[in-house]
Amino acid sequence: xxxxxxxxxxxxxxxxxxxxxxxxxxxxxxxxxxxxxxxxxxxxxxxxxxxxxxxxxxxxxxxxxxxxxxxxxxxxxxxxxxxxxxxxxxxxxxxxxxxxxxxxxxxxxxxxxxxxxxxxxxxxxxxxxxxxxxxxxxxxxxxxxxxxxxxxxxxxxxxxxxxxxxxxxxxxxxxxxxxxxxxxxxxxxxxxxxxxxxxxxxxxxxxxxxxxxxxxxxxxxxxxxxxxxxxxxxxxxxxxxxxxxxxxxxxxxxxxxxxxxxxxxxxxxxxxxxxxxxxxxxxxxxxxxxxxxxxxxxxxxxxxxxxxxxxxxxxxxxxxxxxxxxxxxxxxxxxxxxxxxxxxxxxxxxxxxxxxxxxxxxxxxxxxxxxxxxxxxxxxxxxxxxxxxxxxxxxxxxxxxxxxxxxxxxxxxxxxxxxxxxxxxxx
Amino acid sequence: xxxxxxxxxxxxxxxxxxxxxxxxxxxxxxxxxxxxxxxxxxxxxxxxxxxxxxxxxxxxxxxxxxxxxxxxxxxxxxxxxxxxxxxxxxxxxxxxxxxxxxxxxxxxxxxxxxxxxxxxxxxxxxxxxxxxxxxxxxxxxxxxxxxxxxxxxxxxxxxxxxxxxxxxxxxxxxxxxxxxxxxxxxxxxxxxxxxxxxxxxxxxxxxxxxxxxxxxxxxxxxxxxxxxxx
Numbered sequence: 001x002x003x004x005x006x007x008x009x010x011x012x013x014x015x016x017x018x019x020x021x022x023x024x025x026x027x028x029x030x031x032x033x034x035x036x037x038x039x040x041x042x043x044x045x046x047x048x049x050x051x052x053x054x055x056x057x058x059x060x061x062x063x064x065x066x067x068x069x070x071x072x073x074x075x076x077x078x079x080x081x082x083x084x085x086x087x088x089x090x091x092x093x094x095x096x097x098x099x100x101x102x103x104x105x106x107x108x109x110x111x112x113x114x115x116x117x118x119x120x121x122x123x124x125x126x127x128x129x130x131x132x133x134x135x136x137x138x139x140x141x142x143x144x145x146x147x148x149x150x151x152x153x154x155x156x157x158x159x160x161x162x163x164x165x166x167x168x169x170x171x172x173x174x175x176x177x178x179x180x181x182x183x184x185x186x187x188x189x190x191x192x193x194x195x196x197x198x199x200x201x202x203x204x205x206x207x208x209x210x211x212x213x214x215x216x217x218x219x220x221x222x223x224x225x226x227x228x229x230x231x232x233x234x235x236x237x238x239x240x241x242x243x244x245x246x247x248x249x250x251x252x253x254x255x256x257x258x259x260x261x262x263x264x265x266x267x268x269x270x271x272x273x274x275x276x277x278x279x280x281x282x283x284x285x286x287x288x289x290x291x292x293x294x295x296x297x298x299x300x301x302x303x304x305x306x307x308x309x310x311x312x313x314x315x316x317x318x319x320x321x322x323x324x325x326x327x328x329x330x331x332x333x334x335x336x337x338x339x340x341x342x343x344x345x346x347x348x349x350x351x352x353x354x355x356x357x358x359x360x361x362x363x364x365x366x367x368x369x370x371x372x373x374x375x376x377x378x379x380x381x382x383x384x385x386x387x388x389x390x391x392x393x394x395x396x397x398x399x400x401x402x403x404x405x406x407x408x409x410x411x412x413x414x415x416x417x418x419x420x421x422x423x424x425x426x427x
Numbered sequence: 428x429x430x431x432x433x434x435x436x437x438x439x440x441x442x443x444x445x446x447x448x449x450x451x452x453x454x455x456x457x458x459x460x461x462x463x464x465x466x467x468x469x470x471x472x473x474x475x476x477x478x479x480x481x482x483x484x485x486x487x488x489x490x491x492x493x494x495x496x497x498x499x500x501x502x503x504x505x506x507x508x509x510x511x512x513x514x515x516x517x518x519x520x521x522x523x524x525x526x527x528x529x530x531x532x533x534x535x536x537x538x539x540x541x542x543x544x545x546x547x548x549x550x551x552x553x554x555x556x557x558x559x560x561x562x563x564x565x566x567x568x569x570x571x572x573x574x575x576x577x578x579x580x581x582x583x584x585x586x587x588x589x590x591x592x593x594x595x596x597x598x599x600x601x602x603x604x605x606x607x608x609x610x611x612x613x614x615x616x617x618x619x620x621x622x623x624x625x626x627x628x629x630x631x632x633x634x635x636x637x638x639x640x641x642x643x644x645x646x647x648x649x650x651x652x653x654x655x656x657x
Contacts, residue, residue: 007547021532337528340489341542341589342517344510420489424528 015354019362029323030363032316033400037367038374040309040396041388045375047305049386051298058294060140061287064259066266068098068252068273069283072245086245088281090252097272098254103261108132110251111223113231117167117216118183124170126163127215128184130223138253141212146178146193149219157221161189165197166213182216187226189218262288313399316363317407324356324411335415336423345416352415356408357401364400368393434501435597435628436463436486441495443481443651455481457651458495463630465596468623470639471632473648480601482648483632487520487599488512500596517545521590523619525602527582529574535585536561536570542592560588564618580611587618598622600631604638616641 019026061067070089090109098107110131117126135141136148149160161182168177177191195212231245256265266286273282328335335348343351371393375386443456455478463469471479484490485497488504491512497505499515507515521542522528529538539557561567564584566577574582583603590598600619604612620641623629631642639645647655 004547006550010544010550018532333528334530337530338541338545339513340487340516340522340528342513342545342593344513344545346510347545421484424489424524 011350011354012358015351015358018355019358025323026359026362029319030316030359030366032319033313033360033363033403034316034367034370036309036312036316037364037396037400038370039312040305040399041368041371041392042374042378043305043309044302044392045371045386045388046378046384047298047301048389048392049375049379049384051294051301052387053385054294055291058287058291061285061290062138062140062253062255063288063291064256064262065138065287066254066256066262066269067285067287068254068269069285070247070250071281071283073279073281087247088245089247090249090282091276092248093276094273095249095252097276098252098269101265101268101272103257103265103268105255105257106134106138108135108138108253108255109220109249110135110253111220111229111247112250113223113227115184117163117171119171119180122171124167124214126167127211128218128223128227129215130218130220130227132220135217135253138255139212141217142196144194144196145176146191148193148217154219154221157225158219159187159189159222159226160192160219162193162195162217163191164195164211164213164215166211167216168194184216185227189216189222259288262286309396313403316400317360317403320356320359320404321407321411323359324352324408325414327355328352328411328415331415332418332423332426335418336420336426339418339420340424348416349409349412352412353405353408356411357404360400360404360408361397364397367400368397371396433464434462434498435465435467436461437496437498438462439496439498441485441497442493443478443485443490444493455651456485456492459651459653460495461646461653461656463628465628466623466626468620468629468641468643469631470642470645471630471648472634472636472639472645473654474634477648478651479632479648483599483601483630486597486630487522488515517542518593519596521593521595521598523583523586523590523598523600523603525605527574527579527586527606529582529585529589531574533573534570535566535572535574535577538574538585539570539588539592541589546593557588557592560591561585563591564588578611579607580614583607583611583615584618587615587622591622595627597628597630600629602633603631604633604635612638 068090072086072088095107095109098104108131110129112130113128114125115128116123117128129135133148133150133154136143141148143162144165146162148162149158152158153160161184163171163177163182171177171182172180177194180191181188182191183189195215195217197213229246229248231247254265254269256262263286266284266289270284273284274280338348338351372388375388378384379386438459438461441456441459442454445453445455447453459478459482471482473479481490485492488499488507489512492505495505496503500519504512504515516522530541533541536554536557539560540553543553543556558567558570561570564587566581566584566588569577569581574585577585583606598619603619604615607615616638619629619631629642631638633639644656646653
């Protein structure tokens, strides 16, 4: 039997009328689908958002880079007295050795400290990073205004600084900071540039990425000159609990020639460092590997999500089937009447299948709206980043329609297969 | 041939057996042969269980026969499948039931329109025709009402309008006045007889002799056979 579009629209309209006749029952019936669809979209949006953040963060480390960090081992803190000098981390010797690895193009060392930055009575605790001019390119730092320091300033150990945007807003809320002077410890630096904002909402505390917003970048030679190679950490109990460590470098950023060689280079680095370091007071971070891990985690997350969503949609579908069976029984006589006036089995199937699809599709629509709303609420109140992908909306809506067809076919068949005479006699 | 053209229904030794469970067979029709001509008004009478309603259902293509041959407008439809029988019901036959059998959630107009819905006739045309038929049965001011808001006689008139929607050649009425008082019953019978006079074949099942009196011919049934014809 051919179904033209106009007739189909009439069938849908009739179906909609019947569903609207029992608003509450219909609403309760589709609730399962609503929550199924909404949870698929919402959970995927939250998952997507989290993995997007992670990916961005990892990418900001540079996928062709390997990062080695100095790590202060916890055993050191126990055995050493607070007043004695600790030694840990990466050294000049490491630098020279690592330089000999053929696949390593360049090593950019960095020395760091947490210190207050002052300007006209205003202050902010910032991360002071002493490094090379290339650091900017390797770490994909963007310079909003001014410039980064150059090779000449590095050679001459010039007291120049690039400040992060948070540092800028706290120290220079209104005025242009370029050319102004800031004070770190007892030394004065001239501000020559402002680093652009890098947004890592919620993930900025991670060990992997630095928060460029609260950083102050200074030539490495300048930090050597002014601050030496000591780091002083303020403990909780005043001056006696201060901790002094001798650290030559906090971080090496190694640029690797080809992405293919990243993993072999990483293991080579591990070998080289383990020769000279008795304890493993360093950590090798391979952003590429992290990226792959993040993707794997996301896949697992999606599978788990998918299963939960599938279960809830199946439950929703069973709910629809249950109600459709009840509706078929309730309207047995109507089916008999329709058959008597000339409806074919096909017509009866169409009628009830349409009703179940309308139910599930409207559940799907409500679910989509809810699923778009929930991530917004989560973003607003939990501060998590969420990302609604169009395919998740499309997929979950399509599934809801498919559920309507799958679970509507049996009741519809049952209705069509009723004996018209029996159906007409049904009380 | 000419005789065939004049016939609308011919039964040849039709039997109908209901199977209840494995070994329980209930014969309802035990070899019925009869002819009904176009434009006739036939009443089928008989006590309960004599098979008159089953016969009407078979005539109306709602039920299938167990053996024998059924010719409808000269065509042997004994072995037609469900779709083909539905097609005949849709195009040729109008049903009227004792309990009206209107769909409660639809309005009077929507109930009348229903047969043409399955013929996929244009909506505007359908509506126009339904309104005309509502006029004809005197319910033009009730078309927006639900069946439950009407009296029995009015509901049966809606059913008649519905039965006429597809311009049937044959109207089958199963105890059309069974649930009605004598005044309404009379109205309904007058309405049906009026249709018959215009040429529509009318078959009425009843056990009310007063209703049978309207008919040109009465088939009396007993134990699944036609016992008497006059």
